Amino acid sequence: MPSRLDNINEQRRQKLERLRARGIDPYPHRFRQTHTTREAIAALEAAEAPGAATQARSRGFGQEKEEISLAGRITAIRRMGKSSFADLRDGAGKIQLLFQNTDQFEEEKRELFKDLDIGDIIGAGGALLRTRTGEPTLAVHDFSLLAKSLQPLPEKWHGLADTEKRYRQRYLDLIANSEVREVFLARSQIISAVRQFMDRRGFIEVETPVLQPSAGGALAAPFITHHNALDRDFYLRIALELHHKRLIVGGFDKIYEIGTVFRNEGISTTHNPEYTLLESYEAYADYTDVMVMLEEMVAWVSRQVLGATAIKYGEHDIELKPPWRRVTLRDAVREHSGIDFVKYPTASGLRERMRSLKVDTDPDKNWARLVDELYKTFARPRLIQPTFLIDYPVSMSPLAKNKPGEERVAERFQAVVGGLEIANAYSELNDPLEQRERFAEQMKERHGSDEEQWTIDEDYLLALEYGMPPTGGLGVGIDRLVMLLTDQPSIREVILFPQLREKQ
């Protein structure tokens, strides 16, 4: 018959009540620490360094050791009679605590110590030393409870393995799995390095609307939301592009934004409904300039964060050092599928040619989609080393300028590394009349299938009519860049709270 005490949660609540009954606040308001665990270890090492003795003594190390204080979560306790060890973890790292001869603590602390659990947050004051085995340790002279934990932590050795639980309760994943922590630290550093790179090049960071009357700049299905006071629907942005180019018209010549965009589409290992996109626009540049910038950016960020441009992604060794290979989409597809799509200029002709390759030749697909199918099936998975796929069919690129003298080819590239599309860029179409025609064509094509609420953005066209300088634009999927640099196979491993179906 299960007693209430069998439940860990119930036991912890009882401890909580005991503490309160003894006049201890289990959730006090503040604690001042003098060091992080990492700083404490550094201080210990500095004091031990040869020649540091004199200096250290003058700072308090030596016979009379400096009292320091730390705060963090207890992740392990090893009780051994009168002495006990505990592991204390804070945001910087981990250090061992030694509670020596706990009998000598006064009554209240002795009781408190008995009720300490793995998971509790405590503050501890004491002196640094090394144990017999050389472990940096804080010999605790005084300690206090800063927050009582009522839930048992995942197992210390295997960590938390249940994928669903890891995503839904990411805080447990972060506590239990240090590799996961490292990934998200790297993510932060990557974004910070990207910002530095752009800032140093004289780009200014801008913020543009998330709520938009129509979602443009890409052909993805948007999320719809509603504004009560205005009593009208808005769309969550699917790209940053159209507002950025308005700013180029407005005279900001180099701009970028790192922001979340939302696409109401399938979820996969490379797609999350909301993800982080870097977009940048540079006046008077074209897509070749953007290529140079991107390869330098990725190499620089990798060097900043990983200290190298040679990385491992899955089973592949990848070298990010510029220059990256440049190959036309046509050649890449021809190389890997044997089909020169230029020779099959109609959807039916191309579909006919594709049949022999046993690929999906959905009759609903237009020519551009068939080309895309060829690329995704044959070329992309084999593009491991950094590659710029350049010169896309205009029909796949409604916002890109076409190549001089080539009506069907747009100055556009995608960057593929490790089989991941990490960037998409083009020489921006700045001819307002042609842009209007391209939009109209898109409208026609979309009409009927219309999952996408595609409307012509008249305000954008008006902006173009005032005159936009030639401009090179870039979009980088930050999450995929993080996947690449942290060697993660799924986008959910680089997004703290990936979208999951609601439980129950």
Place this chain on the structure above:
RNA sequence: GGGCCGCUAGCUCAACUGGCAGAGCAGCUGACUCUUAAUCAGCAGGUUACAGGUUCGAUUCCUGUGCGGCUCACCA
């Protein structure tokens, strides 16, 4: 949306062909003053995801549902 796989104690995992659901960690009690996956002795802990079905008997076989993973489709 389709296909395949998974769901057992708080966590990590066992349980043969259908035959009393088990271990380690965490927890509780006790021993132990340098441990670090501490050790030792004992105790407790289960709606086997959920709902049905087959069977003398189901964690195991079947059907459905939920959630997750992989994959295909969708996604310039």
